[in-house]
Amino acid sequence: MSAQTSSSSQSASSLKTIRTTIPARLDRLPWSKFHWLVVVGLGTVWILDGLEVTIVGAIGSRLTEPDSGLGLTTAQVGLAAAIYVAGACTGALVFGYLTDRFGRKKLFILTLGLYLLATVLTAFSVTPWMFFVFRFFTGAGIGGEYAAINSAIDELIPARRRGLVDLAINGSYWLGTAFGAVLTVFLLNTAIFPPNIGWRIAFGLGAVLGLVILLVRRNVPESPRWMFIHGRDEDAEELVGTIEHDIEEQTHERLATVPDDKGITIHQRRSTGFGEIVRTAVTRYPKRFTLGLSLFIGQAFLYNAVFFTYSLVLTKLLHVPDDVAPWALVPIAIGNFLGPLLLGRLFDSVGRRFMITLSYVGSGVLLVGTAIMFDAGLLDAFWLTACWMVVFFFASAGASSAYLTVSEIFPMETRAMSIAFFYAIGTAIGGITGPILFGRLIESGSHAVAIGYYIGAGLMIAAGLVELFLGVDAEGKSLEDIAAPLSSETPAQRPTR
Structure with a gap:
């Protein structure tokens, strides 16, 4: 694939006002090898x-x-x-700001490098404090990835496929879950590996996978949308022209010409200040701000609470052997992966608002039923796992759509930081408190854990209702039509929300 351009053939020092049709040209592209490169090079990080x-x-x-x-x-x-999770929140905020300032590509290389180093060091931890420190920096790398990767993917994928691709990519997280579950079954087997070695190998293998992804990612280009706003419009034109030429050679068909009236006028800028980012989210789009926060808090609490502690529920409360418990994560992971994959097309056809509401409220109601049966002692390890498969089939589609939503509904200049902010705040509230709460609830017994399940269900249902009333109908629309760039000469004439 030759969709590369010189890294700085055009100086960003001479900023000007330009008119460009690049967004419309990217959105009208047919699916191609270039898009597969983006999916494999960027999307596979969720597996990690x-x-x-x-x-x-x-x-x-x-x-x-x-x-x-x-x-x-x-x-x-x-x-x-x-x-x-705290590391992931910190990394998202720090690297999210740097992603909007210095570009998508520099940061999605840097953040993956940080992950690789930290996870290798985790494998060599010999004291609790070392384990904690290295887990923090591993999380920081992953958190930074969320901001850099989601923004880059949405800016490179055609509008008509954005919902399906985003949900499928975010759902690939569960391929990593299934792989990790199967892997730990063997690594925790003391007949094969000593108790102090197997878990270390697991982290080492994660680093190997990350290295492979890094090699592929080096070929993914910078976002043309970021380039033309930051004074590199000539480089962006060259890059998009190369992509178009390659696609025409692959399909043996000429691409339709994009008329000038499909373009946008941009006042180029070097960076966007943090104050402007905050004002944009809070004052220009207050309803969208509330929406993003609600979606992230609900899914972050549910997922981090359950999956960081599920093995403990099985072993401590349901008395499942240590080397058997990880197998329960495999069917749950399958349900989580199939949800976004099978429902993803409906987010582009039926629409965002209906499907996100259905995913959140549906999973919350199913979780209430699971909690009632668990509290009554009606569920053993097999049936509890079966219930989680059904709950997370819907919850996974909803959780994936949270990232899609905040990536779509805010302006280009603040996209990565918006993703980082909502991920960090939502995850800090739901993702940090969840594991700590559940760790203590497990020590108190099944009834206490059921209360935790009720809390998770309530947060998911509440988030779904917020989507119903405040959701944005973004399906099939260009990112610039959903939220006009701050650099645009003619911002969208629509009420702020």
Whole structure:
């Protein structure tokens, strides 16, 4: 694939006002090898996050054993999970701001590099504090990835496929979950690996996968949308022209010409200040701000609470052996992956508002039923896992759509920072408190855990109702039509929301 351009053949020092049809040209492209490069090079990082979360969840009980080399308490396992999420929140905010300022590509290379280094160091932890520190920086790398990757993907994928592609990519997280679950079954088998070695190998294998992704990612270009706003319009034109030429050679058909009236006028800028980013979200789009926060808090609490501690529920409350518990994550991961994959097309055809509401409210209602049966002692490990498969089939589509939503509904100049902000705040509220709360609820017994399930269900249902009333009908629309760039000469004439 030759969709590369010189990194700085055009100086960004001479900013000017331009008119460009690049967004319309990108949106009218047929699916091609270029788009597969974007999906594989950028989207596969969610597999790493799924792997990381699952490994810690699956090995949680092993890390509490004295001969593991760490000897954590049950509460410390939940604390380690919370520290990982805190790192992800911090990384999202720091790297999200840098992504909008310095470009998508520089940051999606840097953040993956940080993940690789930190996860390797995690494998060599010999004390709890070392494990906590390295988990923080592993999370920081993954959090930065969310901002850089989601913004780049949405800016490179045609509008008519954006919903399906985003949901499928975010759903690939669960491929990592399934892989991590199967992997830990063997790595926790003390007949194969000593108790203090198997869990270390798991983190090392995550680094190997990350290295492979890094090699592919080097070929993914910078976002042309970011380039033309930041003074590199000539480079952006060259890049898009190369992409179009390659697609025409692949399809043996000429692409339709995009008329000038489909273009937008841009006052180029070097960067967007943090104050302007905040004002844009809070004052120009207050309803969208509320929407993004609600969606992220609901899904973050549910997922981080359950998956960081599910192995403990099985082993401590349902008395499942340590080397068997990880297998339960495989069918749950399959349900989570199939939800976004099978429902994704409906987010582009039926529409965002209806499908997001259905995903959130539906999963919340199903979770209430699961909590009632669990509290009554009607569910053993098999049936609890079966219930989670159904709940997360819908919840996974909803969680994936949260990232899609905040990536679409805010202006280009603030896109990465918007993703970072909502991920960080929502995850800090739901993702840090969830694991700590559930770690303590598990120590208190099944009735306490059921209360935690009710809380998660309530947050999901509430978020779904917010989507019903405040959702944005973004299906099939160009990003610039959903939220006009701050640099645009003629902002969209629509009420702020």
